[in-house]
Amino acid sequence: MQAMVLKKLKTPLEWTELPDRQPGPTEIRVKVLACGVCRTDLHVVDGELPNPKLPIILGHEIVGRIDAVGSGVKDLKMGERVGIPWLGHTDGTCPYCLMHRENLCDHPIFTGFTRDGGYATAAIADARFAFPLGEVGSDVSIAPLLCAGLIGWRSLVIAGEAKKIGFYGFGAAAHILAQVARWQGRQVFAFTRSGDKHTQAFAKSLGAIWAGGSEDSPPEPLDAAIIFAPVGALVPLALKAVRKGGRVVCAGIHMSDVPSFPYGILWEERELLSVANLTRKDGIDFLSLAPKIGIKVTTKQYPLRQANEALADLRAGRFEGAAVLTP
Ligand SMILES: [Zn+2]
Ligand SMILES: [Zn+2]
Numbered sequence: 001m002q003a004m005v006l007k008k009l010k011t012p013l014e015w016t017e018l019p020d021r022q023p024g025p026t027e028i029r030v031k032v033l034a035c036g037v038c039r040t041d042l043h044v045v046d047g048e049l050p051n052p053k054l055p056i057i058l059g060h061e062i063v064g065r066i067d068a069v070g071s072g073v074k075d076l077k078m079g080e081r082v083g084i085p086w087l088g089h090t091d092g093t094c095p096y097c098l099m100h101r102e103n104l105c106d107h108p109i110f111t112g113f114t115r116d117g118g119y120a121t122a123a124i125a126d127a128r129f130a131f132p133l134g135e136v137g138s139d140v141s142i143a144p145l146l147c148a149g150l151i152g153w154r155s156l157v158i159a160g161e162a163k164k165i166g167f168y169g170f171g172a173a174a175h176i177l178a179q180v181a182r183w184q185g186r187q188v189f190a191f192t193r194s195g196d197k198h199t200q201a202f203a204k205s206l207g208a209i210w211a212g213g214s215e216d217s218p219p220e221p222l223d224a225a226i227i228f229a230p231v232g233a234l235v236p237l238a239l240k241a242v243r244k245g246g247r248v249v250c251a252g253i254h255m256s257d258v259p260s261f262p263y264g265i266l267w268e269e270r271e272l273l274s275v276a277n278l279t280r281k282d283g284i285d286f287l288s289l290a291p292k293i294g295i296k297v298t299t300k301q302y303p304l305r306q307a308n309e310a311l312a313d314l315r316a317g318r319f320e321g322a323a324v325l326t327p
Pocket of ligand 2 (some may be wrong): 038039040041060086147148
């Protein structure tokens with residue numbers, strides 16, 4: 001197999017020839033068909049997340065076809081198309097797993113962070129954490145659903161019944177979630193880097209009823225806001241944009257420091273919370289809903305060997321939607 005490998009933090013990925021790996025008894029091996037590029041991958045490269053496995057193959061939005069099956073795997077078959085998400089394994093026994101919050105497991109394994117991921121021609125996964133995908137939809141358009149879509153979905157559920165909802169940062173996740181929210185009958189307000197007219201127009205093309213800069217006030221108070229951009233300064237801005245009792249959800253795994261803010265913008269029962277990881281139920285719920293909504297995923301495709309260009313373009317905000325690697 002070949003892979004783009006992160007050997008050392010803050011260095012470019014390196015094209016590497018590796019021996020083929022065999023799945024263990026509870027694992028599958030897939031031939032990678034497509035792998036999405038997520039902002040979390042940048043946080044790993046930048047050393048912003050604690051204790052990565054190194055060297056590591058990044059990538060946790062994997063669409064693959066099973067080409068080897070462990071002896072103990074019952075539910076998946078050779079040749080089946082599956083999705084492999086960020087949540088790669090949980091212990092099943094810690095207090096969080098036992099309270100059905102496996103996203104908070106004390107001993108998790110994360111794909112592309114503490115186990116090798118999909119910036120490769122092949123990947124190994126715990127069969128219990130892979131999602132059967134069926135044959136509807138293209139590999140490239142499904143890949144971004146596996147994190148941007150899934151964790152975005154979890155954030156939207158946690159945002160609650162909000163009719164008027166703001167999205168701060170209109171990248172891969174928000175461009176999918178705008179379509180979900182609109183399908184649910186909500187009104188979407190899109191906040192981008194100030195002056196980014198191109199992304200504001202993109203947001204409107206996906207159904208946002210208003211788009212502006214992140215420092216702008218929305219035309220009316222919001223019921224909830226989700227912050228997708230890894231920018232702590234957005235927290236007080238979002239709190240100011242929501243009404244009394246409104247909720248602000250931080251969807252990212254990492255954010256720059258949140259500046260201090262007057263208590264008055266949190267008071268009146270506004271809520272501020274974060275989303276971590278996903279549960280398998282999130283995946284099953286969202287992946288069964290996505291085809292009904294008819295989500296159109298905007299992608300920029302890169303050959304696997306150009307993973308460094310894809311990461312650089314994501315960092316610079318040089319494309320709309322999601323970047324996807326294909327071997
Ligand atoms: Zn656990
Ligand atoms: Zn991700």
